[in-house]
Amino acid sequence: MPAARVSQRISAIAESATLAVDAKAKALKAAGRPVIGFGAGEPDFPTPGYIVQAAIEAASQPKYHRYSPAGGLPELKQAIADKTLRDSGYKAEASQVLVTNGGKQAVYNTFATLVDPGDEVIVPTPFWTTYPEAIRLAGGVPVEVFAGPEQDYLVTVEQLEAALTERTKILLFVSPSNPTGSVYPPEQVREIGLWAASKGLWVVTDEIYEHLTYDGVPFTSIATAVPELGDKVVILNGVAKTYAMTGWRVGWMIGPADVIKAATNLQSHATSNVSNIPQVAALAAVSGPLTAVDEMKVAFDRRRKAIVAGLNAIDGVECPTPKGAFYVYADVRGLLGKEFETANGTARPQTSAELAALILDEVEVAVVPGEAFGPSGFLRLSYALGDDDLATGVARLQSFLGKAK
Structure with a gap:
């Protein structure tokens, strides 16, 4: 039996799920798709001058x-x-x-x-x-x-x-x-x-x-x-x-x-x-001073409140209000197993990974499934993106997820 080409130690490493989601979102954008990316934890502000x-x-x-x-x-x-x-x-x-x-x-x-x-x-x-x-x-x-x-x-x-x-x-x-x-x-x-x-x-x-x-x-x-x-x-x-x-x-x-x-x-x-x-x-x-982060926090706080309110308006989604960083961690266990209308018929996602893939395919919104961070049943969304993109992305999620049967 031939020896493995890659060591067991390295083969056992899981790909960074957050970077994988971000890379896929960027690739789709580059192909002309209007993807909204909630994947990467990356401020949308430029580095201070x-x-x-x-x-x-x-x-x-x-x-x-x-x-x-x-x-x-x-x-x-x-x-x-x-x-x-x-x-x-x-x-x-x-x-x-x-x-x-x-x-x-x-x-x-x-x-x-x-x-x-x-x-x-x-x-x-x-x-x-x-x-x-x-x-x-x-x-x-x-x-x-x-x-x-x-x-x-x-x-x-x-x-x-x-x-x-x-x-x-x-x-x-x-x-x-x-x-x-x-x-x-x-x-x-x-x-x-x-x-x-x-x-x-x-x-x-x-x-x-x-x-x-x-x-x-x-x-x-x-x-x-x-x-x-x-x-x-x-x-x-x-x-x-x-x-x-x-x-x-x-x-x-x-x-x-x-x-x-x-x-x-x-x-x-x-x-x-x-x-x-x-x-x-x-x-x-x-x-130097902390002026830059203080200015970013004003925008992050505004977006935090907007995304929590928007996600909690969806039946089957429970989203606690985070007190730090720039992420929300939404509990979507109430949506798993439900029926969703898709371009090719219907789908019943059983895991948050399946749900995240469905969301990206159907409404072009990139989120990271809970499997990347522990148990299934959750989605992580970064709100470190522009206000307009955030509003558009949340509206797409509301429209798609809100029709679950």
């Missing part, structure tokens, strides 16, 4: 045409440490920062550095699609703990305790959440953090949506709220969402010096330094 200008100026400086330290430009690492203290009250030294090629590399580096084969990582579910794949690549075992809309997609300590085994090493904590937009209140952050500390667990906290909360809801960093965690916490972050810089590919991880040193060693062999020009742009971003 002062950040772009910093990159333009850096491109003309020969020192940035050369290799730089694998762990990041020293001035950027210090600025990230300063920004973290400013925004979340967590004090770190520049030596505790690793600048990565986007937030995804920070996720991968972290699990590759902390996880040994067989180690379990508790993953609150619904989860961002990349987390379990990065854990599996590191040889770890993701343990899903599902919280449904009836508890605002927020896991409890009791649920976490039930998932704990002698193999558990890490708790993944994400607030505000992708894909649900849920935000843990300060008292629940503290309770969960104290539980993790009492069990001797590491906590990996993804804080990339820290500046996107609504209705006066505060962002609470578990690293700051629970000093009892000591040096067993790693913070993941980046410039993508706050500064509309998704394509610049600059993220970072903050952690204990020994972990960061090890992760830097990994990165030195994988990619070496992040491109210098985006690093200089990120330096301008994290050192």
Whole structure:
């Protein structure tokens, strides 16, 4: 029997569902189809001008045409440490920062550095699609703990305790959440953090949506709220969402010096330094004001209210109001198994994946099914798109889904 051409490790990785949906939507658009894409978590705003200008100026400086330290430009690492203290009250030294090629590399580096084969990582579910794949690549075992809309997609300590085994090493904590937009209140952050500390667990906290909360809801960093965690916490972050810089590919991880040193060693062999020009742009971003995100939040908040109202107007759809990020996570279990009129007759989708495919084919609206983030029965929609597209897309969904029998 011939040997497999692709390794089992890589063959086992699932494609990023969010990027797949976005790619299909863009391909259909390029073919002239009027597709409305709710798939990718990407602000529709341009990167602020002062950040772009910093990159333009850096491109003309020969020192940035050369290799730089694998762990990041020293001035950027210090600025990230300063920004973290400013925004979340967590004090770190520049030596505790690793600048990565986007937030995804920070996720991968972290699990590759902390996880040994067989180690379990508790993953609150619904989860961002990349987390379990990065854990599996590191040889770890993701343990899903599902919280449904009836508890605002927020896991409890009791649920976490039930998932704990002698193999558990890490708790993944994400607030505000992708894909649900849920935000843990300060008292629940503290309770969960104290539980993790009492069990001797590491906590990996993804804080990339820290500046996107609504209705006066505060962002609470578990690293700051629970000093009892000591040096067993790693913070993941980046410039993508706050500064509309998704394509610049600059993220970072903050952690204990020994972990960061090890992760830097990994990165030195994988990619070496992040491109210098985006690093200089990120330096301008994290050192500058938060004016840009404050302006984006006004639009996001308006769109958040509009999409929640529009989806909840559809029989069979229940959509909690998210308190952060720029996603809604709609419960569509009430639509599964129902009959829909299609161009070729009728269809009865049994899963949210089938429903999402039907929606794209019939009304040219791209959404991401719940299977990408955990159990079937849900759809994630990003409202980080223009107001007109949002209104058109929701109207199409209302027209199509509202006729289910």
